[in-house]
Amino acid sequence: MSNLMESPMPMAEAVPSPEPITVPHVTTERIYRHRLLVRICHWLNVPCLFILIMSGLQIFNAHPALYWGDRSDRDKPLLSIRPMRTDSGELKGVTTILGRRFDTTGVLGYSNGMGRAFPAWATVPSARWLAAGRQWHLFFAWVFVINGVLFAAYSLYSHHFKKDLLPTGQDLKQIPQAVKDHLVLRHPKGDEARRYNVLQKLAYAGILFVVAPVIVLTGLTMSPTIDTAFPWLLTIFGGRQAARTIHFIACFSFVGFIVIHVAQVMLTGFFNNIGSMITGWFTVQQEGVKP
Amino acid sequence: MARRGFLKATVGAASLVALAGCDNLTQSSWFPGILQKAQGLTETAQWAITPANAMAKEYNEADISALFPANGNTDPGTQDYADMAQSNFAGWDVSIDGLVKTPMSYSLAAIKEMPARTQITRHDCVEGWSAIGKWTGVPLGDLLRAAEPLPTAKYAVFHCADVDEEGIAYYESMAVADCYHPQTILAYELNGLPLDVPHGAPLRLRFERQLGYKQAKYIQRIELVESLEGIGMGKGGYWEDQGYEWYAGI
Numbered sequence: 001m002s003n004l005m006e007s008p009m010p011m012a013e014a015v016p017s018p019e020p021i022t023v024p025h026v027t028t029e030r031i032y033r034h035r036l037l038v039r040i041c042h043w044l045n046v047p048c049l050f051i052l053i054m055s056g057l058q059i060f061n062a063h064p065a066l067y068w069g070d071r072s073d074r075d076k077p078l079l080s081i082r083p084m085r086t087d088s089g090e091l092k093g094v095t096t097i098l099g100r101r102f103d104t105t106g107v108l109g110y111s112n113g114m115g116r117a118f119p120a121w122a123t124v125p126s127a128r129w130l131a132a133g134r135q136w137h138l139f140f141a142w143v144f145v146i147n148g149v150l151f152a153a154y155s156l157y158s159h160h161f162k163k164d165l166l167p168t169g170q171d172l173k174q175i176p177q178a179v180k181d182h183l184v185l186r187h188p189k190g191d192e193a194r195r196y197n198v199l200q201k202l203a204y205a206g207i208l209f210v211v212a213p214v215i216v217l218t219g220l221t222m223s224p225t226i227d228t229a230f231p232w233l234l235t236i237f238g239g240r241q242a243a244r245t246i247h248f249i250a251c252f253s254f255v256g257f258i259v260i261h262v263a264q265v266m267l268t269g270f271f272n273n274i275g276s277m278i279t280g281w282f283t284v285q286q287e288g289v290k291p
Numbered sequence: 292m293a294r295r296g297f298l299k300a301t302v303g304a305a306s307l308v309a310l311a312g313c314d315n316l317t318q319s320s321w322f323p324g325i326l327q328k329a330q331g332l333t334e335t336a337q338w339a340i341t342p343a344n345a346m347a348k349e350y351n352e353a354d355i356s357a358l359f360p361a362n363g364n365t366d367p368g369t370q371d372y373a374d375m376a377q378s379n380f381a382g383w384d385v386s387i388d389g390l391v392k393t394p395m396s397y398s399l400a401a402i403k404e405m406p407a408r409t410q411i412t413r414h415d416c417v418e419g420w421s422a423i424g425k426w427t428g429v430p431l432g433d434l435l436r437a438a439e440p441l442p443t444a445k446y447a448v449f450h451c452a453d454v455d456e457e458g459i460a461y462y463e464s465m466a467v468a469d470c471y472h473p474q475t476i477l478a479y480e481l482n483g484l485p486l487d488v489p490h491g492a493p494l495r496l497r498f499e500r501q502l503g504y505k506q507a508k509y510i511q512r513i514e515l516v517e518s519l520e521g522i523g524m525g526k527g528g529y530w531e532d533q534g535y536e537w538y539a540g541i
Contacts, residue, residue: 047309050306050309051313054310054313059419060419062417062418062419063416063418063419063420065420070350070354070413070421070423071354071356071413071421071422071423072356072420072421072422073356073357074358074360074420121307121310124310124313124314124317125313125314125317126310126313126314127314129317130417130418131530131533131534131535132317132323132534134417134535134536135323135326135327135329135534135536136313136317136326138326138329138330138333138536138541139325139326139327139328139329141329142329142332142333220541222415222541223337223540223541224347224413224415224499224500224501224502224540224541225337225341225500225501225540225541226337226341226540226541227347227348228341228345228346228347228348228499228500229337229340229341229342229345231348234348240413240415240421241420241421244419262302
């Protein structure tokens with residue numbers, strides 16, 4: 001438990017690399033990067049998000065169209081994913097976004113010989129089964145919310161949010177350079193790797209403190225009971241169907257985040273990154289530091 | 292590069308195993324029971340933060356859906372019902388019985404003469420869509436008060452005239468406390484016209500704080516009970532017996 005009280009970034013112990021033969025003047029340093037509670041919250045989110053996203057797609061499949069406002073005008077969806085029969089009689093999957101039609105046969109709208117919006121491999125459970133999808137979704141929504149509230153309270157209380165996640169003015173000025181670095185996959189090394197770079201901070205702070213609250217609140221706005229208790233939810237999100245649309249967009253923001261996050265974890269030292277999220281300790285390589 | 296390929300394959304395989312695992316758990320005898328525990332938590336939490344008389348949003352005429360979809364059973368399909376429909380439901384009665392002091396029976400005509408409430412509200416289907424309609428009907432609380440429920444009555448069970456293809460009768464239930472909510476009505480009009488058959492003629496429930504499958508159609512009998520056991524498959528409703536939540540507040 002003492003781990004909880006230690007501050008994550010500055011504590012460092014310099015350990016000379018045992019055999020600094022191949023590259024001269026390289027030392028590796030182990031820093032305590034992720035505190036215990038953060039690590040637990042992180043790993044709880046993995047099954048939560050996996051299940052919430054896929055059971056959410058199961059629920060979406062029950063009425064695979066999105067709208068703005070409070071009601072579903074079926075002739076005016078913002079997005080719909082449906083099977084359609086062509087003139088020759090064969091079934092196709094058609095995704096319509098803002099009136100534009102795309103043939104998405106095989107993945108969206110029609111897959112594996114079945115008319116269904118998202119394919120079986122993307123939903124929990126895999127068969128079309130709304131009742132079970134809702135049970136998965138509403139159970140893990142509780143786990144996700146409790147986990148999120150715990151994390152948010154802790155990171156505000158321990159200054160993890162302010163110190164490590166909230167970009168500073170100096171950080172913001174480095175956005176153009178950071179974008180360039182990321183595009184050529186040049187990753188921070190040495191002292192720069194001790195802390196999150198500005199794009200990392202924006203991604204983490206944005207997903208944790210903007211997208212996650214939005215996805216929870218829009219989920220609650222879809223509850224007719226919650227709407228009676230907090231009618232302002234309908235106002236701020238533009239109606240129940242608008243809330244459903246925002247919930248869907250927030251879901252795919254999570255999907256996008258996860259894809260980039262996992263790719264970056266792999267690109268910047270998979271075992272060091274995974275190890276640090278398990279044990280807390282992260283290895284930084286220092287070049288050109290003379291003993 | 293080989294390592295990256297290995298990692299990708301590992302992640303892919305893990306996802307497939309996890310998916311298959313979810314399917315197995317869904318089919319198991321014990322796991323859905325754990326998932327369903329969330330329902331009690333949701334119900335308790337929502338009850339705790341929602342004032343008893345918090346009202347569902349009421350909309351304007353301009354907000355009414357051009358087309359209000361009819362879902363579930365759209366025609367009871369029995370000869371009895373067809374005969375009733377033929378005579379404009381002149382012989383339709385609703386009885387209120389079970390755990391009440393004074394069992395009552397109302398004809399449709401008598402219900403239409405009672406003080407009515409009209410509300411333009413949003414119907415939220417469990418599938419995800421919403422439609423807005425103008426409902427007119429008699430507050431259910433008025434009917435219940437006349438029948439004087441006994442203190443032991445916990446649920447109102449709505450017995451309906453519709454049966455599905457397999458002959459299973461539709462029924463629904465709600466907490467007695469919810470029956471007294473001002474917007475809980477037995478509706479006989481939709482958008483200024485008598486209810487049509489697909490929307491539940493001649494009488495259907497409007498319970499504006501919960502999802503569409505709670506809004507029972509073709510209501511013939513309201514039975515007050517202490518427990519839902521022994522009715523249908525015991526879960527409190529036609530859809531509940533098929534795995535949907537009894538508490539349909541979300």
